[in-house]
Amino acid sequence: MKKVSTYYQKFTDLFIRKWSVTLLLSLVWGMQANGSTSLAKANSATAPNTHSTSVTRAAYALQRVVSFTLINADNEQPIQTIANGAVLKLSSLPTRNLNIRANTDPATVGSVRFVLSGSQSLTQMQTEKPYALFGDSGGDYYPWVPTNGSYKLVCTPYTGGAGSGTAGTALTISFTVETGTTSIRPYVTAVRPANGATNIALDQSVSVDLRYPGGNYIRTTTVNTSTVKLYSVSSTGTKTQVSGTTVNSTAAGDAVTLSAPLKLSTTYEFQITSGVKDDNGNSLIPFTSRFKTTSTATPPGNLDGVSFTEKTLITTSFGSDGFTTLVIGPDHRLYAATSGGKIERWDIRTDGTITNHKTISPFGSSRRLLIGFHFAPSATASNLIAFISHSSPLFTSAPEWSGKISRINLNNPSSPQVVDYVINLPRSYKDHSTNSIDFGSDGALYFTQGSATAMGSLDGAWGNRPEKILNGAVLRLDITKAQQQGLPVNVKTQEGGTYNPYSSSAPLTIYATGVRNAYDLVWHSNGALYVPTNGSAAGGNTPALPSGTVWSNGAKYTGSSIPVMTDVRQTMNDYLFRVVKGGYYGHPNILRHEFILNGGNPTSGSDPGEVTAYKVGTPKEPNYRGYIYNFGTNKSPNGIIEYKSNAFGGKLRGKMLVCRFSGGDDLMVLAPSSTNPNSITVTEGIKVPGLRRPFANPLDVIEDVKTGNLYLSEYYDANGDGQPRITLLKADKPATSGSAIAERVVTDPFTEFSSEETGLSVAVFPNPSTGDNLHTEVKNFGFQEKVTLTLHDAVGQVIQTSTLVTDDQGAGSQDIALHQQVLRGVYILKAASASGNTQTKVVIE
Template sequence: MAVLSARRHAYRSDGRPSRPAVLLIALVALAMAGLVLGVPGAAQASTTFSAKIDFGTATTVPVAGYALDYGQAYGPRTGPGQGTGLSYGWTAMGSATPLDLVGNGRDRGTAEPDRLLATLMHLQLPAASPGVKTPGRWEIAVPNGTYTVTVAAGDSTSTDSVHTLQIEDQNAIDAFVPSGTAKYRTGTAYPTVADGRLTISPLGGTNTKINYVVIAPLADADARPGVRAVTPANTAAGVSPTGSIVADLRLLTSGIDTATLSSSTVTLKETANGAPVATHVITSGGGDVINVSPTAGLKPTTRYALAVTSGVKDLNGKAFIPWSSVFTTGTSGGGGTVAFDKVPSGATGKMFSTVVKGPDGKLYAATLDGYVMRYTIAADGTLGGEETISTVRTDATARGLPGAPNRSIIGMAFDPASTAAGPILWITSNTMYGGGTPSEPDWSSSIARLTGPALATYTEAVNHLPRSVKDHETNSLAFGPDGALYVTQGANNAMGAADPTWGNRPEHLLNAAVLRLDPAKLPATGAVNVQTEAPGTYDPFAADAPLTLYATGVRNAFDLVWHSNGHLYTPTNGSAAGGNTPATPTPLPAACTRRVDGTTAGAYTGPGVPAITSNPDAETDYVFDIKKNRYYGHPNPSRCEWVLAGGNPTSGTDPFETRSYPVGTLPDRNLDLAGMYDAGLHASADGAVEYRSNTFAGALKGKLLVVRYSSGQDIETFGVDAAGQLSAPTVGTTGFTGFQQPLDLTEDTANGNLYVTELGASKITLLRPRVTTGATATPAATSGN
């Protein structure tokens, strides 16, 4: 299979796009040939290129083994002492335009006996200096690859600088202020070059001076995992003090080893004084990111440095390539009329996954290992009278299910026919993924009912639902206004095509979708086997099928909310970088004649798209306004859905674009672009609820509250207008920040209290509305969760 290498708009630490590669083959030809776009990853094949550069004046004799740079504009270097076959020099800060900085070099002579340190170049001459020239950055042409780059900054005769050096998208030296006893600092970074030039920038510094640079290949880069990018990006400013830092990883064949994640292997420090920040260092359920969450938030308007060390390893014992970056926080958020007080609820010691208030006025919480916990709600909102319901675990043991007695319950929904004396609790049940080597069995998820006053009777309704090797499974449930049960079914892989970090498991017909279960079509006894591939024969398109496809392309939606406006909203996790997307085959499969399609009847006719291998860009997370028979961006070849997200239709910035596609790649014709909202990169948007109470004089009523498990570890709030459209989310509400891996939430509509499950703290936290104006809460119908 041929491979075309293409690069578009990869951004560097100074904010400019790298030089785009020329696309050599037209889109249609690529698609019909089934070619693959092989996009550079974080570590390319090792190279033998190396260079040593001594910075100084035009008369400087470089140190032996070093080539000289004295401020020449970028170009081939052919002069004495300037190496052989090298191209390097200076460019403008905001573009690749060559820039002449000759005259910015200095030689301190005998004031510094070390000749490598005695000479230097000003990257940022102060404006008042004689003959001052525009600040610039230094570049050198190199083969694409991963390098070890060591730089030195300082000056023997001056301490008026704040030396800062960025190397590609990483930081090497940050805010170094010299003193009489410490006039120099060296720093090392391990950047990956994908556009043929290695760039060193003084962005963020003041009067930065560089003495020398040593560039050498990182020989084992291909055999080591690493960081692709971080959020916030290197040198970012105005970062929320209440958020988390998330590193998007380049993995080989396995996820991260969580036992190697700690505050010593992944560090966060204030750059001004080196003070360490207390953090929780975790990964996602898929083991494909590193999340660094400060335990008490960050200081406003303060600069911080993140470092991922080689002490972090993957499950095969491979050490990560080190990474370093810096960012500056903005001012604190919060304030306004909406505020909550965090209160210990009294529910602790379990891996709480989901929570809902029952028809008996009690709070029900499920766990990742198969328990249902029931609590009495006191007048002050705290929880007591804990009951442990082990029905799901008992059933798993009795039937010898894989991993028994453990089963992960993600979804809970009380049947509309439930009463206080006769509750009917529908649940989703999955094999439990506890981390480590991913190996969960496919077709092993199910939907069941728990009935009886003690919920002691287990009745399976649907079995043999798809299951990924890791944490994508059959997730949440919600009854719709039509009496049907709606279900979120996770994808089997990252971006629609099989990939090694997700066990090379392909998508099945029911994967990555919102499903609709009609209880009236279920048999009187026995469960419905919905396995759609041999030996299963289930057909969700059949007229009498109880479980059908309602909406597709929904990658890994955790929760569903049927809003009082009649819309169905579902927060959905996008993919980390590194996934594969499928190519449109020729000829098309016969199944394409009956594709689920809400906009055009009949067979699939296009667009044709090439595959992408190891997509270097992560997807954002979403909130979808789900509509019947529409597509929401996650490919599934078994349904003839090939295009990831919004494709790449134009050379400009397109909504939810996939930049690794050739320009001109159209989105799927069934894509509901109007129903797609951005929940934030690496948010892990999970639990959601419509706030129903009139607390705060109705200021929060009708808004959509969404838990962010990862990047924010908070609750974000979406406004909902009369047409059901969502506004951009707000964050920083008092009481909505500083959680430890929050996963789900529900509201007690009798008083506006919220209950949040914190997986990282094994507890449920009570949020009480802070009402200071005399406003009261008005009871409303309980919202499904």
């Protein structure tokens, strides 16, 4: 932050600039008339200036923007002054990586506000020099690659930081950019599968990469089943449009994907019409390609006997907002968060269908993009406490610091109580936001924070908004520490914010970095954190790594300088990461000294996560941890859960289900190895009856652990607000469960009470169990009381012990991951505390 000038400094500045004697006398008179004032008070950034009106007016009147300089972002050197009416011909400039600097009088002002409109738009506040339209890091200008067209730029100086104080004299110019392109219409640059490809799998989607010389991105509202089509082509050439297709574009509008129910040995023609337009209204050049499917039926997976029956529960007639997250609460009700900030709730019938709808309005009539929703570990049916993540509801030009983490009390759905725990989380220009949340075994809340860019550096599709230090990461919130320091915790790190996530006292810290845009995450019962992550479509820009720069490991990078890359035409893969503390997972952020995209390109061979646009020899980041599964391109893996019930005889238990939102449009099964959490076995949804229709952009899924049924949110045929649809996938071989108020345990070391006297209870779900994980619930114990859970075999030998602490209602739950293999049979689970003890039988199959 800049220091506010003292009266003495202002006086000296006036003298040096040889201002008129009249003005000087006026200044002195004004100071004398209002009495002497200490320099400390004059320097106060918070106290209002109640002194010398004449001095203030004179100083304010002199602050002005005098000119704009075009900057070469490759070497930080000025190219030329941009005069009003200038024409910038990119072909005659030394680089296309540009920036614009505002020059002020005096040279240092409180702050400046830029407003760029025209072919590209951006509103930017700069408090520190240099005053760069597209931002900088310590004088290292972020690159801007302009598009064809006309622009208007307005820059206003202010006396205070971050646009505070009084505005000075603004400067407005208009200019034109000529890129040298002959057409401004968007067009397709690549298609997958390739034109003419054969032997294509039946669950293969069609995706294309796009360029838009006259705009910044494809307008997502123009991408639908009317403008993007698939036809089957007969042996005589007759075309028949395929029904049941799903279509979407990426958030940046730089790729389009279509999924369809394909048939064996069939030729298909994919079409994109001129109805698809960019953000400036330019129509796409029509495109067609053909491919032929395999003649071999999809082989069955390794999940014989696993199948689901589909039933639509909620259709798009329900409303106008899609369901972002599904949760089954401790009250065994289905909850659905929406893109408009509502929470919809239903009772679950015994057959899996839902009834008794209730709308909960955490934000009243205001709209918020509500994504993360997770009940607190201590929540019970009578104590419905949850945490939510939410941000601005806009999907274009979203406010930059609008993300929040909040605690919500749902005990009275007509009047939910919301308490903000974290405010001012960064938000991208588009839909990368504060995403889903999960609790770790340490009691902390973990969530994913989306990136602000495609590949780490500014680009027009993402509003030329730079990364902030908390972007593109898995973050960890210590709830207790946040409460102790006072709520809400303001985590704004720039533009007037001073939060430091690396401080030892910080309640919100960075757990892992480089996680570009992960919609969801799951702490698995094996102790691993799994995070499916969306890679970038083609067209992004990467930052430079000059030799001698301090690298992410704290040492100076001594290799050859790695230049900026612009308009990278390689589409990045979507990956499943097993995230560990301190790991880097591929998305650059120069504020964290992370410069290399994914795995770089270290050798001439095939490298894990390599980016072929890099020169061979480009190293990976020192702490790059890589991935454990490659989903491929344009798949958009989003919602993820661990399946916990013993439905199908336990065949799905411990496996993860992932929604493939774009390519695939299914639920994919991922099975971690029991001996190596970095090893994954994959079964595509098409191999499991009921896990692929294809669905209409499946976004999130939740399991009812009492039955094994799944509830799926289909976001339908659009990004943005989406459309509401919930589909029940009913387990054809449901789970079995049982619980009991236990008998007295004679061998318990604690004072004994009969369950009839105390009402203490312990339950296990599912029961019978496969024995790898036991979901336990206790009720009617003491307030915040420690309860010891002990599993005994039939002869009384202790198999495993764990503890939990009850909530304010004396209830609690815990998943017990068994550390040793247990044999089939009957076991006793005892729950004991100072209040008493109880037990229940557990059957291990």
